Amino acid sequence: MICTTIREGEDCVFMTAAGCSYNEGNCLPVVEECMGCQRMSEFPTGMYCAAAPDPSLKWKSGSCNMATHIKTTVETKKQKSIRSRHPKEDNF
Secondary structure, eight states: OBOOSSSTTSBOTTEETTEEOSGGGSOOOOOGGGTTOTTEEEETTEEEESSOSOHHHHHTTSSOTTOSSOOOHHHHHHHHHHHHHSOOOOOO
């Protein structure tokens, strides 16, 4: 349904006919670790994450898995692995 509380006009899985069903009845603003992420959106009530209703929980045990502004070691290893599988062709 469409949010009628914090992120007015945005589609939200927590919105019901009775209102917001998320903990405490609304989304929580982004935290400092979120700064620079492309999933942040500005609303009249502040900056909120488009992917998580409580961004602080996403950072609680390390890096947020939805963050667009950080690279994980897994991504770096994948990139190195792909490069090693496709060596430059030798010109004979």
